[in-house]
Amino acid sequence: MIGITNGAFIALIALGYTLVYGIIELINFAHGDLFMLGTFVCLSTLTLLGFSTEVGTTGTPWFALLLAMLAAMIFCGLLNVLAERIAYRPLRRAPRLAPLISAIGVSFIFVNIGLFWQGPTPRRFPDLLPQYDFMSQLFGFTTLIRFTFKDLFVLALAIPLMLGLAWVIRSTRMGKAMRAVAQDSEMAQQMGIDVNRVIAFTFLLGGVLAGAASLMYGLYNNNTVFTLGFTAGLKAFTAAVLGGIGNVNGAALGGFVLGLLSALTVTYAGGQWENVGVFSLLVIILVFKPTGLLGQETGEKA
Amino acid sequence: MPLLEVQQVHTYYGNIQALKGVSLKVEKGEIVTLIGSNGAGKTTTLRTIAGVLRPRKGTVRMGDRDLTKVPANEIVRLGVAHSPEGRRIFSRMSVKENLEMGAYARTDPPAELAKDFERVYELFPRLKERLTQRAGTLSGGEQQMLAIGRALMARPTVLLLDEPSMGLAPVLVELVFKTIQDINAQGMTVLLVEQNAHMALSIAHRGYVLQTGRIVLSDSAKNLAENEMVRKAYLGEE
Ligand SMILES: Nc1ncnc2c1ncn2[C@@H]1O[C@H](COP(=O)(O)OP(=O)(O)O)[C@@H](O)[C@H]1O
Numbered sequence A: 001m002i003g004i005t006n007g008a009f010i011a012l013i014a015l016g017y018t019l020v021y022g023i024i025e026l027i028n029f030a031h032g033d034l035f036m037l038g039t040f041v042c043l044s045t046l047t048l049l050g051f052s053t054e055v056g057t058t059g060t061p062w063f064a065l066l067l068a069m070l071a072a073m074i075f076c077g078l079l080n081v082l083a084e085r086i087a088y089r090p091l092r093r094a095p096r097l098a099p100l101i102s103a104i105g106v107s108f109i110f111v112n113i114g115l116f117w118q119g120p121t122p123r124r125f126p127d128l129l130p131q132y133d134f135m136s137q138l139f140g141f142t143t144l145i146r147f148t149f150k151d152l153f154v155l156a157l158a159i160p161l162m163l164g165l166a167w168v169i170r171s172t173r174m175g176k177a178m179r180a181v182a183q184d185s186e187m188a189q190q191m192g193i194d195v196n197r198v199i200a201f202t203f204l205l206g207g208v209l210a211g212a213a214s215l216m217y218g219l220y221n222n223n224t225v226f227t228l229g230f231t232a233g234l235k236a237f238t239a240a241v242l243g244g245i246g247n248v249n250g251a252a253l254g255g256f257v258l259g260l261l262s263a264l265t266v267t268y269a270g271g272q273w274e275n276v277g278v279f280s281l282l283v284i285i286l287v288f289k290p291t292g293l294l295g296q297e298t299g300e301k302a
Numbered sequence B: 001m002p003l004l005e006v007q008q009v010h011t012y013y014g015n016i017q018a019l020k021g022v023s024l025k026v027e028k029g030e031i032v033t034l035i036g037s038n039g040a041g042k043t044t045t046l047r048t049i050a051g052v053l054r055p056r057k058g059t060v061r062m063g064d065r066d067l068t069k070v071p072a073n074e075i076v077r078l079g080v081a082h083s084p085e086g087r088r089i090f091s092r093m094s095v096k097e098n099l100e101m102g103a104y105a106r107t108d109p110p111a112e113l114a115k116d117f118e119r120v121y122e123l124f125p126r127l128k129e130r131l132t133q134r135a136g137t138l139s140g141g142e143q144q145m146l147a148i149g150r151a152l153m154a155r156p157t158v159l160l161l162d163e164p165s166m167g168l169a170p171v172l173v174e175l176v177f178k179t180i181q182d183i184n185a186q187g188m189t190v191l192l193v194e195q196n197a198h199m200a201l202s203i204a205h206r207g208y209v210l211q212t213g214r215i216v217l218s219d220s221a222k223n224l225a226e227n228e229m230v231r232k233a234y235l236g237e238e
C-alpha cells in the first residue's frame, strides 16, 4: 500500500500545482517548498504541545494532531496567498518568464527559511499513530503488501479532501468563478467577478491542501528535512503533468499513478533509482504527450 | 439626459491609436447601431465602454457615473452587459453555468433570477433543451444565443452586442436580429455593432458610422440607409 498512500500526498501537492497553473498558467516552483514548511509547522506545533519524538504511552494524541494539521493548513494557505500577492500579482501582465523566475526566487526564500528554522540535518517527526497492520493482524496474511493503520489514516483524510475540493470547484459560486477565470479571465471580469480575489482563493486552496498533506507525510514517513520540497515538488509536478496540467481530476489520478510507479521502482530497482524514474517519466510525458492523460488541448479558448 | 454617453474617447493599443475622439449617445429604449468596415474601431469602442480597455482621454457616462473610473468588474453592476465579438462563452462550462455566470453580479432574490432564466429560455428554446451540455459543443448559432442570453441574465439597462450575426447562416442571422428586436420591444436599450449594415439599419432607430477611429456620420437609421456614402461603402451598392 505504500505506493497508494504516497500517491495520496503527491496528489494533494499536485493539486496545488495544477490549480494555480489552471488559473494563471504559472508553474509555482515554490509549491513543494511550501509543503516542506508545512511539515515544519506540524513538527513545531507537536513539539509545543509536548509530543516531540516518540509515540506517547497514553496513545495517539488525536487532538494535538488535529491542531497541528489545522495550523499547517492555515499557515500554508495564507503563506501561499501572501506569495501570490507579493511575488506574482505585480507580474501578471509581464512576459511569462518573469513570474516563473519570481517563483524560483520564492522557492529559494522558503528553502532558506526552512534551513534557518530546523537546521540542515533531517529531523525526526514523532511517530504518533498506532502500529497496526490490518493484513497480518486482522486477516492473518503476511504478504509484501501491507495495509497499516497509517495507510488508513492518510487515505481517510486525503480522499475526503479531494472529494471536497471537487465539490467546491463543481458546485460553489467561488468554484464556478474559478473555472470561468481559468478559461477566460477577461470575460469572467465582465461577468462581475473580482479576478484578483478568485486567484487569491485558488492559492489559498492549493496551500491548504499542501498543509494537510504535510501532516500526513510527517506521520507516515516520520522524518522531514529542508530539502524535502525539491523531491516532493518534483514528484507532484510530474504527477500534475502526467494527469494533464491544469486538470484537477488529472492531478489526483497522476498522483496515485506516480505513487505506484515510484513504489515499484523502489521495490524492483532500488531506492537510488526513484528520482531517476520520476524525472524520466516527466521527460517522456513532455516529449510524447505534453497534454497528459486527461489534458485539455492547450489554448482552447473557443 | 441620455442613458449612455461616450464623449471624445481616445483609446490606444500601446502606441497605436484606435479611437480618435469618438462620441455617441444612447437614449433609453433605443436600438443604436455602430457600423463601419473591418478595423474601424467598433469593437474597441464597445470594449472601452465595458471597461476592458481604458481610454487615454474622454469619458463614458452611464447616468451620472463615469465608467472610465469604475473597476472593470463593477461595470456590469451599473447596468452594462457585454456580449463580445467572437461570443467568448465559457466553452468548458455547461449552458446553465454560462447563464449563471451572466447573473453572477446579481444580488436580488432567487425568484427574480428564476424569472430571467425563464425569459431567456423563452427567447431561446434551443438553450433550454441543452442546459447540461458543455457550451463548447453548441453550434455557432446556439453559442451566439448563449452569449446574448448570458448578457441578459445580468438584467442590464444597456446591452452591448458585438457582431451577433458573425459567422451565422442567413436564417440564423434573421432569427438573431428578430430576437434583438423582441428584447428591445420588452424595454431593453441596445447598442449594436455590426458589419452587416443592412440588417443592423433595418432594426435600429439611429446609427453612427465609424471610420478609422472617428465617427463620420450619425443619423436616424432610415436616413443612413438612404445615404449615398453609406450605400456605396457599407451596403455594397453601386
Ligand atoms: N489587441 C490589439 N492590439 C493592437 N491593435 C489592435 C488590437 N485590437 C484591435 N487593434 C487595432 O485597432 C483598430 C480597431 O480595431 P477594432 O476595434 O477591432 O475594429 P472593428 O471592430 O471595427 O473591426 C484596428 O486597426 C486594429 O488593427
Ligand SMILES: [Mg+2]
Pocket: B042, B043, B044, B085, B163
Ligand atoms: Mg470588431
